[in-house]
Amino acid sequence: MRGGLGLLGFGVFKRVNKMSFWARRTRRKPASEIAPLLDIQEPDVIVDIMAGKSDPKYDTFVSSPLESDDESVNNRRKNPFEDPAIAEHWRLTYEKSQYECRHVFDPTVTWTEDEEKRLIRKLDWRICLWACVMFFGLQVDRGNLIQAVSGTFLKDLKLNTNDYNWGNITFRVSFLCAELPSQLISKKIGPDRWIPIQITLWSVVAISQCAIHTRAAFLATRSLLGLLEGGFIPDIVLWLSYFYTSKELPIRLSFFWATLSITSIITSLLAFAIFHLDGVNGWAGWRWLFLIEGLITLTVGLISFFMMPASAVQTKAWFRPNGWFTDREISIVVNRVLRDDPSKGDMHNRQAITPRRLWNALMDYHLWPIYVIGFLAYIPQSPPSTYLTLTLRSVGFSTFTTNLLTIPSSVFHIGTLLLLTRLSEWLNERSLVAMLQAVWTLPCIIALRFWPGIIKNAWGTYALVTVLLSYPYCHAIAVGWISRNSNNVGTRSVSAALYNMSVQIGDIGAFFIYREDDKPKYHRGNTNLLIINLVVIVVFISTKIYYVYQNRRRDRIWNAMNEEERSWYIKNTALQGSKRLDFRFAH
Template identity: 75%
Template sequence: MTTAPMPDLENLDLEVKKDYGATAAVSHKGSASESQARDALRLSSSDDEGYDHKNPFSNPVVAEKWRETYEKSQYECRHVFDPTITWTPEEERRLVRKLDWRVCLWACIMFFGLQVDRANLGQALSDNMLDDLHMNTNDYNYGNTVFLVSFLVAELPSQLVSKKIGPDRWIPTQMVLWSLVAICQCALNGRASFLCTRALLGLLEGGFIPDMVLWLSYFYTSRELPIRLSYFWTSLSVTGIITSLLAFALLHLRGVQGWAGWRWLFLVEGLITLVVGIASFFMMPASAVQTKTWFRPKGWFSDRELAIAVNRVLRDDPSKGDMHNRQAITPRRLWRSLKDYDLWPLYALGLVCFIPQSPPATYITLTLRSIGFNPFNTNLLTIPANVFHIINLILITRLSEWLNERTFVAMIQSLWTLPCVIALRYWPGVIVDKWGTYALVVVLTSYPYCHAILVAWSSKNANNVGTRSVSAALYNMAVQLGNICSNYIYRNDDKPLYHRGNRNLIIVNILAIAVFLFTKAYYVWRNKQRDKIWNAMTEEEQRDYVRNTKLTGSRRLDFRFAH
């Protein structure tokens, strides 16, 4: 990439020095050349003015501009905003550890509650649920489709409700409502009741993940968020391990009170989610400044910790205070976010890159039953895949952070699964070697999950609170749309080996790799395009643009996309 010449320092006033320099330093990180990043940092901390390039509010003029913005938006933490406060790395590390225990850990517990009610259907299948309800695998596929369509339809409305009333209120409400529906699954009596509960669960669970990402973003910086999201999705695999052990015990209750084991499974695990949902009303503060309540009179933070918690997030991304946490997204802001085509490549990735792994993961219990394992061992045999999934998820997210690279690291997921789906289609041992088939399925479903990278990537490239809220929902809608498509890969007339389905998975897997490469090329091209326009401007035009542009977020000419 061609290095963009920077404005002459001597001809820039302090406001433009700081405003342009800090913006360029953040925007070029991980997306433009190293020399551009160094120039941007030099610009923001040059001469003897003492400005700190890590603090975009070092310039009093810039600080006052943002203070006015926070007052205008009635940002809930505005009274703690302090452009001059400093803290030591050790103070920040202690604070982040506290946030991990109070915020991230509970987020993982809530995700556990979500996954308990999403994953137990596969475990119920191993106890002959389909036969008990006089259904087949096509009915099962249709039920999954109903769930995913409902989930998808609810994504954006749920995000809008969450932004209006606050995720601290909406998420616990969602959990309590869907847990009641999950409990009612113990009374299923046929196809109609199965489809009804699938639809209600999808509507009530839809939006939970982007709502949770929004809540986490109130407490963590953009650099910390991907790792915390990896912990968040690690709880998915932890849930798989715990519920597999629960299923092993609960399915042995078949015959107690005349019930099948899968009915006890739905009842007990639904009650678990209900408890987590009720507790979440008390465990989710609206923001860092709202942890003190009647049942928590001392709050979570000392005054010093509170000041650090708020100001470190604002210095990482000043735009996090341009809306308060009970402010609705206007139709105009929604439309502006929807038409932000620069985020569409990430939505395309969400659509295709998780399809190749989904059918084998969804059908793992049926696959293990079909090759000779009994219902109880089947659920225990899913545990190794979940353990390896946890390890690979954390490793790939850490690798992305270490290399400051998103595209090629996330693409490891597709490179991992491609030889596995090829083997599923063409390896003759699938028919006769049940342990070999089991090993192959375990390797495939242990894939390094890049979801945390893509969610944080979408959030970073949105570069605006309102757009970030909508983009999180749109990205997750794309993922759910891909999941809907994946439900029609394995069909009843193609079992038990699913040759046609596995051939289609190979095609989609190759397509996913192509989309990753396209996304990389697109963002490199967009950054070069903006460099060319910016470099053609005079210093006066650059100065005027930084001061007066009305464009926000990723639409700004001085913003560079991460890739």
């Protein structure tokens, strides 16, 4: 093994030296000679040849990395279309793709900071707020099983802990299988059409849960819910990316996931009220829970057909004749998004992902570290969260008290989530800030594993689990991160789904950690959670190192080229997404 690693290291060393050699060779070559020297037949090699900096100023599209203290350069970084040749290149790209906002594209338009702030507030009220309402609808039906098991659900259906696990696993597997197909459908017909259809369909299934009587019906409804809800989150992220810049998206996503905790609070209060209907019409409280909350989601789904414009230029409709934005506001919305990421116009919003685009997105290995984070980062918190109500019932709390006691952790979770995402934006740092989630949960999981009073001390157990579940959630940072590093609409559509699939795979694995034969203290399960938590910290640090290394490699070689060579590359390269040589990874 040591010999194999040595050979691998020698190979990497040899390749890097070869890249440096070609960089020196191309430094003074005219642009027309670059392609033969760099062997265009090997795009991945070209990506490695031209390296770049890990600097915040590269977190937007640039025509060439230069010194940041040059005011003209700062202006160019804000508007990559100041170069007429680059503007014309992208104009032709938008025309070729039939980008729906192409007629509004204007490299010369300017706006004031006050105008932009007012517009962002309008976007938050019109776009982000309804995205949160739709996510509320998702979480109501996705999470009410936790409230149901605080009542007589398991007893009435003659289910045990392992059956409960299998219900959750069935849901997650179905959710996972639907992620990518759902995203492909959404990209073809538009998220503004597909998302309301999804919500409406799954709400019907959610309502039908009030009539189940067998284990088979339980598993069937969980599977159908997973199939219909799968893909919803990346669909929403794609829709939001049409209106917000890469810097603004994580903050909006933090509102999005704060809705998860708000939903938990609301549904806990609803469950407390609804369980008082226990016995009415001969129905158990959990049956009323599924019926009433399913009707709430159905209402959200039907209204969503009228609340989701396809893009900033398509807000006018027969039921909204004046639209949401003035012509001036439309111009600002479109051009600010394109200046942040010109690739957002290389597909139109009713364009399907081709098999080739799909394959290229799957093979974009630069995004794989974030997929690994998605797979591992949320496992340590998943079993304690899933078993929260069962844990509180096992230490002596009643059904009504249990549902109320879940509220504090949800409240604290909102605060830590928003603070973590704001901290990431303020520091322009993703990996190390997101790692704070694992740092927070580590001492709590150690206590779960080794504290002897975990069962005997009811309030102590409650306090420990509450602190653990108040952890700062890094999901908003990671979703914005994967969107930013995709640097292409086609890749972004696929990568959002792949990231969410990796999260679902991790969740599926998490359901095997707490087992019937390990209860009530789950020593074996908590030992596994502790190991995974430590691995997560290592993965975050490794991802940071990887992206810094890639940026510095690109920067060294890019700076070895002259302006003519850089301009030739920008106008002629066929590479897209994170493989573009003028792109720098966020980390």
